[in-house]
Amino acid sequence: MSFNTLNRENIVDFIANIFERRGAESYLGERVTMAEHMLQSARLAEMEDAGDELIASALLHDIGHYTNEFPEDALEKGQDNHHEDAGPQVLAAFFPPAVTEPIRLHVAAKRYLCAVDPDYFGRLSDASVHTLNLQGGPMSEDEVDAFRANPHHRNAVRMRIWDDDAKVPGQTTPGFDHYAPLLQRVIDLYLE
Numbered sequence: 001m002s003f004n005t006l007n008r009e010n011i012v013d014f015i016a017n018i019f020e021r022r023g024a025e026s027y028l029g030e031r032v033t034m035a036e037h038m039l040q041s042a043r044l045a046e047m048e049d050a051g052d053e054l055i056a057s058a059l060l061h062d063i064g065h066y067t068n069e070f071p072e073d074a075l076e077k078g079q080d081n082h083h084e085d086a087g088p089q090v091l092a093a094f095f096p097p098a099v100t101e102p103i104r105l106h107v108a109a110k111r112y113l114c115a116v117d118p119d120y121f122g123r124l125s126d127a128s129v130h131t132l133n134l135q136g137g138p139m140s141e142d143e144v145d146a147f148r149a150n151p152h153h154r155n156a157v158r159m160r161i162w163d164d165d166a167k168v169p170g171q172t173t174p175g176f177d178h179y180a181p182l183l184q185r186v187i188d189l190y191l192e
């Protein structure tokens, strides 16, 4: 299948192909691969009956690390983007804001939780503490207010917790194929 142009018929295969070819790459400083990490995130969402859209969001939350895989027209000026912005940018043509907004906010959600939940910081992995500093540290009060004003902020926080917990070495999960029909369902509902 050619992926020169993405459409609703080939986008799920396209993403499956990224998982297949690039999934074995390590997840920056963690002891799981990228595919393990994203599949563990989706599994945690699924175990909480989070619903199709939020499960899709968890599954795809780090796809922004792979935006160099997407055809050029999918991304305007992509390569220097932060992964939390690049992912939603390429997904927005196929997935609703209920999927892309928690992805866009998943780094902000970490900064938010560090500001409002004293216990949260202690749960972060070393790599995650390191990136927190690069990402601007805990939110200020004004940033907290602005974050809470986004209607998707609660789901972004839920996803953040799954993201943090989805770093268990050797844990088995269903594979990408298990989620392919769910992704197609979300896409078809949105583009109908």
Ligand SMILES: [Fe+2]
Pocket (backbone or CB within 6 Å): 037, 061, 062, 163
């Ligand atoms: Fe992640």
